[in-house]
Amino acid sequence: MQLQEFADRSHLDSSTIEAWMDAEWLVAHRPGHPFSEQDLARVRLIEDLKGDLGVNDEGVALVLYLLDQLYGLRCLLRDIQAMRITADDRTH
Template sequence: MQLQEFADRSHLDPSTIEAWVNAEWLVAHPPGHQFSDQDLARAHLIQDLKRDLGINDEGIALALYLLDELYGLRCLLRDIQAMRTTASERTH
């Protein structure tokens, strides 16, 4: 989705979105600042962390880093499980 649709759906103004992209909390995908549904979910998470939990910007950066690390580990675990399943099927 384009920036304006993302702003409408996230209820954020474009300057906030740009600040979050610059802080690397969101990633604007080329060409022309395309955003995905995952980006929208992440924007809503950031809003919840700020508004509902009162987490400051440094805490947001840390929380997002840890969530990204956790997601990466989940993907790695899924890949390892898939390789083990494939290897097990070959031996039977």
């Protein structure tokens, strides 16, 4: 989705979006359609961390970093499992 739609749906102003992108809490992924539904979910998480839980900016950065690491590991594990299944299919 484009920046304006993302801003409307996330209820964030452009300066907040820019600040969060500068902090690498949000990353525009693709030219033309830089934001996704996952980015909207990330905004909700950031808002929950900052608002409901009172986490400071450094804490938000740490939580997001750890979640990104966990997601990356889950993707890697899924790829390894898929390769294993493919290798098992070739041997049978």
